[in-house]
Amino acid sequence: MRLIRNLFLCLLVSSCNKIEVQPLNSNQLISHIKTFKGEKAVILNVWALWCVPCVEEFPMIVELGEEIKDLEIVFISADFEDQVDEVITFLNEQKLRSDSFIKREKDESFIFGISPQWSGSLPYTVVYSKEAGIIVDSWEGKKPESRFRAAINIALSS
DSSP states (O other), X not given: OHHHHHHHHHHHHXXXXXOOEEXXXXXXXXXXXXXXXXXXXXEEEEEOTTOHHHHHHHHHHHHHHHHOTTEEEEEEEOSOGGGHHHHHHHXXXXXXXXXXXXXXXXXXXXXXXXXXXXXXXXXXXXXXOTTTOOEEEEEESOXXXXXXXXXXXXXXXO
């Protein structure tokens, strides 16, 4: 009976594999990204629920991550930690299959820790190369899929 109840509850919340959102500061985030050096290119995308362009481009980024085998997508929400339930709901709606992160640092130090060239505008995307693990491209604002693909091609070949 408990098994049936648990299955029903899973169906009710629409996902038994609920992802987790881990709080990180910029140093922890950069350390996490470095773990993929030599294995995968990485797209870091900083986004927030209140940012309409962030929400609009999110599904496209998820699809790129599913399509390209040697690409790791790292999402970090710039929302407040007390919004983690709303962030998790959004990520589940997007059918994200990997854990994600939420910023745990004051804005200025987080922004500078990610990139001194970043103004803090969202969305913010950084693309790291597969072999060297260095930044090959970065940009503020929503961009078309073609911009992502061009950066990914460079990242996979360097």
